[in-house]
Amino acid sequence: MSDIQKKQPILMLAPLAGISDWPFRLRCQECGADELVTEMVSAMGLLQAPSDSRAYQHLLAFHERERNLTIQLFGHQPDIMAGAAARVSLLPQYKGIDLNFGCPAPKVTGSGSGSALMKNLARSEQIIRAVRKATAKPLSVKMRIGWDSNHINAVDFAKMCEAAGADSLCVHGRTRQQQYAGRADWGVIAQVKQAVSIPVIANGDVFTPQNAQVLLNQTGADGIAIGRGALGNPWLFGQIRQALRGETPTVPDAEEILKTALSHLQDMVTFKGERWALIEMRKHFAWYLKGSKGAAAMRAQINQTEDLTTLVSLLETHFKTLV
Ligand SMILES: Cc1cc2nc3c(=O)[nH]c(=O)nc-3n(C[C@H](O)[C@H](O)[C@H](O)COP(=O)(O)O)c2cc1C
Incomplete structure (x- = not known):
């Protein structure tokens, strides 16, 4: 989230595993996305893969025309996360590093990574502090609002992230239990925005320029991240920018x-x-x-x-x- 404080509100492509490779990211950038994020990359996988292997090359593939590209890492061990962060910090294509504390997939949470970290503030803090030490690049955290409806801890979690050294947050307004179902709770995102001083990117359920305007108004967020709304519709970014300027969004023919x-x-x-x-x-x-x-x-x-x-x-x- 490198240029996050320069241009408000930021329109960001949310990380999408299996989708947000460079051909898709480039379409979103061409249509108006200010910030791009890779799909989640395993910190352990990154450290173990030989750098000339096909898997490694594919994971880190980018296009020279991409701007403001952040790499997202997932994992649960502070030293491994820090090692991976140090390694990708050497790669000039990445302006920033994002930590995945939101993935709900059992194969990720099962090892204590992704959204499972929202249940473990102490471990999450260790990870952020270790990564903070390992990189001078802008560091963001992508989180949910909690593990389930009985454990909505986004505000405390966000404060911890800020204190541990995160430069910005992206909050998906769902619990892990919800996965991608139900509605994102934009009210909790607003509470997070109130509670921290670092920029907050709001995420969840933006499919139209109007959704984006309401989300920004309701949360006071510094930007929005769009995932599913951009699928087959990268024009959404430009349309939102137009709507925010008071113009009528252009519909692609x-x-x-x-x-x-x-x-x-x-x-x-x-x-x-x-x-x-x-x-x-x-x-x-x-x-x-x-x-x-x-x-x-x-x-x-x-x-x-x-x-x-x-x-x-x-x-x-x-x-x-x-x-
Ligand atoms: C197919 C798919 C893959 C996703 N992959 C990731 C990922 O790699 N890292 C991550 O932090 N979130 C991932 N997400 C979550 C999105 O970034 C986003 O938080 C979520 O879809 C809500 O935003 P939306 O309503 O704009 O789609 C994924 C979501 C979907 C649907």
């Missing part, structure tokens, strides 16, 4: 959507090669197609297509008939 989907595909081919790009892009195309006439049939065809030329021509035909 079919031609614009096609252009963006094709650049996304092209970048994915560069990143992962044609075969994997075709597979990886299926979900993105489903999102880009969402709401357009004939989307279901087109999705089915795309999912069976195994060559790039056919795929491109299917997409062109689909979107050109919508113009």
Whole structure:
């Protein structure tokens, strides 16, 4: 969250495992996201993977046009987290380091990482202090509002993060128990904002420019992070900026959507090669197609297509008939 205090409110792409690789991040940046975050990267995996391995290269892959890119680390051991932070601090592509204290997945919480850390303030504090010592880069924490509805401890947790050396916070307004269901509680985010002096980014359930305006008004947050709302809709960032300026948000036409989907595909081919790009892009195309006439049939065809030329021509035909 490097430029966080320069430009308010910050519009950030939230970390999305399996989704926020550089081809997607670049689309979001081009459409107006101020800050980008990688998907979560295992601190242990990072330290153990040989730096010339394919896994390591893929985890840390970025594009030279990306700006304000933060890497998110997850883990539960202070020394491992600090070691990984020290290592990524040497990489100039990252402006900042974010610590994942929000992931609800059992395979992450089972080892005491992600949102499980919200139940363990002492361990969380050790991690933040250790990482703080290991890096001079801006350090942010991504947290939830608590473990479950009986343990909503976001305010205490946020104060601890600030005291331990975090430079900013991103608060997803759900408990771990909620995973991604129900509504995000923006009221608790507002309480966190009141309780700390460091910047607070509000997160959860922003799908429209209007959602963003209400969230900012209700919380007084310094910015918002958008996850699911950006899927197939990176234009949301620019639309929010327009709405905040009092302008009418521009809705992308079919031609614009096609252009963006094709650049996304092209970048994915560069990143992962044609075969994997075709597979990886299926979900993105489903999102880009969402709401357009004939989307279901087109999705089915795309999912069976195994060559790039056919795929491109299917997409062109689909979107050109919508113009
Ligand atoms: C598919 C998916 C993957 C996610 N991966 C991460 C992740 O790697 N790190 C993280 O901190 N949060 C992750 N999240 C949580 C999001 O960053 C965000 O907090 C959550 O989706 C709520 O925001 P939204 O309503 O704008 O989607 C993920 C969410 C989804 C749906």
